[in-house]
Amino acid sequence: MFAPRLVVIEVTGTRPDRPEYHAKVQVLNGRVVTDGVSDGWNVMRIAAADVTPDELLWDTRHADAIVIVGGEDITPSFYGETTGYEGETAHFAAADEGQIAVVRRALAAGTPLLGICRGLQIINVALGGSIVQHIDEGIHKNEGVPIDEILSTHTVTLTTTSGLARGLGGTDIVVQSAHHQSVGRLGAGLVAAAVAPDGLIEALEHHTAPITGVQWHPEAPDAPADQLPRLLASLRGHVESSRRERELVAA
Template sequence: MNQEFTNRMLAVVEVTTARPDRPAYHAKVQVLNARVVTEADKAGWTVTRVAAADVTPAALLRLTADADALVIVGGEDVTPHLYGGSTGYEGETAHFAAADEGQIALVQRALALGTPLLGICRGLQIINVALGGNLVQHIDDGIHKNIGVPIDQILSTHDVTLSNDSTLAASLGRVDISVQSAHHQIVDRLGSGLVAAAHAPDGLIEALEHETAPIIGVQWHPEAPDAPVDQLALLLAGLAAQHDARARVTNALAA
């Protein structure tokens, strides 16, 4: 860890702490979310874990106000009306509108303040919607999610190619990677200031970045137990590097 900056504060923002009607799905999500917290703690972050559906959007902003960086993790589909979509589509999941609104507010504040932010799976989609983009509501091709299997087997392994000049490629140290994903929605129109940073073999967008702000979204799950061993650690290190660069500028301007 860079000793120049210590006690970095990371907010890991999930959807909800309770899904009594979907225990198997909830257990899977909790395994993934817990790994983000564990890996961040190992990397030296002081971690706050917040469920957006369990508080109001205003409270979510307040609880994460001191965070040096944010991770918005996976979960249910984004509420359709927030991106001009309609309900009743194939594969539709439960929606948590208050959580969506709170997480969208987090993205917009991160953009305004320059706070480093990583979105994972649904987190990428929240970033896109927050900045005015929309989503393809359903894909069912067997590449991005294993179809018709128990929840513990739902993650699909496939290749992703990163853009050569992307922050992601710099963080991960290569442009061709293997990932694990489990999504049925994807980016359609990119939000304002966002660019595609990675594509799957079928041409679908697998990651996005903001042109000027330290905001990155990956559609895959680097926190999955069977993901490449260093993938999540490298992404968290990228967040730390973005925070440290921002802090140096702030300190220089204050000097």
Template sequence: MNSRARLSVVVVTHARPHAPEYHAYSSVLVERAVRASERAGWIVDVIAAEDEGLDASLRRTVSSDALLVLGGEDIAPEFYGAARGYRAEGRHAERADEAQIALVQRAVRRGTPVLGVCRGHQIINVALGGTLLQDLGESSAHRRDAVPIERVMATHDVAVAAGSSLALTLGDVVSTQSAHHQAVDRLGAGLRVAATASDGLIEAIEHVDAPVVGVQWHPEDAGAPVGQLDALLTRLVLQVAVAA
């Protein structure tokens, strides 16, 4: 890869004083993603969208070769035409929502490669006009509730759509680590389903024209299959090379 290729890793925030245990766990996931990206050859810049806001986030990523949008808080419902007050609703980060949505929209226009993870996957859908299922309920197999945060991940397989770029990257069936209570519902413009869970939930999406992919699970988690995140990052590398 070009030694100057730059990856912007876009997170929600650098600080959550209201939720120290969650923030500590989230920080571990971010650090694992950053280290894996550096091993893949990227120059990595971490952008905290809530802290930076819209204009600064756009400015700091204007010359980025690719974006990795990671997990975090629920997207505020007004960004996808829904109401607040749903089960398990937590604190929102509206400045991060606005900035990350704008980053994805610009990336699609420019053909900049994007990988969205968990919330980042949902941001891609919302940015392109899609909607979300607001809560999967207490019996969902997609996260473990009422456990310490370090045990929240649920393990399950997803079926990858034949002919998708994700199938070329990860194969037909993928073991995943997930911790989400929301999911993609109506697809945004230009998106198609790239993977589904056994209960029918959309687990991955990809754009039909732009080099944009979202996965609902956490390949950066320590319990994820070895090489899964590396394969996705290598795919980003190849997409940058094609776009150059």
């Protein structure tokens, strides 16, 4: 039986200076791996900061699909800005470089790719877009609470013609998010696929390639239970469609 290869790319495997944050990230990332395995994927998990950008490209060269998950802010130089902004987190420049290269190769090769939170921002930056370095978190993040309570629940409206609307079964959904940055200028070929009540872009899609980013966390414990499985199923649909096309060409 065909078991497609899913690569889950996180930022780093260790954060000794921020153990509570790291533990929260591991819960979220672990859910992506667990759901992938449950759905029949052959899952590989890689921490981008723990390898060189070239090694990351090499290790992911045979991926049938890729998920880039959440984490720290992208190094500002990758989108033409500087450090010193409000809410700034640690940066992992090598991880940024490697993940950006993975997105660009996925676009060129037609590899299905999903970005979650930071992963959405990586997609946008990789394709020449910009990042709003600090937003009024408002509905997007709970402030001044323990890390386990940081995720905020709110609605988003999906574009009716988007792949996300088809994959998630509707246009108005409830999500969980925790971000202090957002999409600014959209990268080349990207279109907004969802907006929050305050007008911020909450998802994007490439207009021709199977590349999607969501700013929220479908892998969060309190997110609607079917969100992440539906997103992984959409990735799998792209993989199987591409596989059938190759088999027809070879026949």
